[in-house]
Amino acid sequence: MSLSTAFRSTRTRVLTGSAVVVALGAGVFGTVSASADTAPAAKPAAAQAAADASGRNVTQTSHLTIAAATKAAQAALDAAGKEKQKVSVAVVDRDGRALVTLRGDGAGPQSYEAAQEKAFTAVSWNAPTSELVKRLDSAPTLKDIPGTLFLAGGAPVTVKGAPVAGIGVAGAPSGDLDEKFAKAGVTALFR
Template structure:
């Protein structure tokens, strides 16, 4: 038997094994949470903010900061913390980019504003050790169904309260 024939036989055997383990999709079974009506029950589809929407959020955020005389950076991440859009505003400091991403990711992961999470550190200091998280004001979640769609993070204003106000202004670009 040639190597090619052996590889093909192994692939066919593996495919048969996998298909025998997967449940058959029943047409009368409603889709699982996160699955669409046209997806098999074993497939999960995720939703997040589109790139054009993320850019609108960033523009609205930077406009609010500029109106307040602040130089900030903004990041919009999906619920997994992957950057959708990120802008360093004119004159924003070099560390503002990373803090904006980390605040956005923290807000998205917990689906809670980072200012609220910062208060929880008093009773749960172990939260501080979560990699990639930043528990300072300035991150707000983008709510969705069944879970958060994204997070918006802002860094660079003198206080987390101001950063959060700018993030909320960005969120208003989505009518939320």
């Protein structure tokens, strides 16, 4: 056998063997891909539809709209203005995130953050902050929770007994006044 014939024979065997390996690989890959694409996709979709239909795996909450939060904040600020008090007002959602914060003309720099913390505290415990101050006697470490402020001036907003927002006011000479203005914001939502 000549060298060129042996070379062609080896070359033919390598090319033929490579083609067979590629064909087998493609067939196996196609089979695995086809089975991976069809079977598992059908089961999760059916399970998801059943879970969604039952409603057992989901919960719904209510939240104030920005328009309602703005209305409440402005009502609280107006109530303070009628009594010539310079305050800040904050409205937070059910999760304690600020929706609207208004710093009234002449309000002290500490009032902005204090209003947010009072609103957060009111919605977190679903109670006016003046009531929560009384709880500190039996649980003094409550005041150590970050973002809370246990001073009068926060009022929760509830719908069907569940908290949906909190309104906090800070800057008046007393917490009683702050809370009076916060409650004016709550009242404005239900007029």
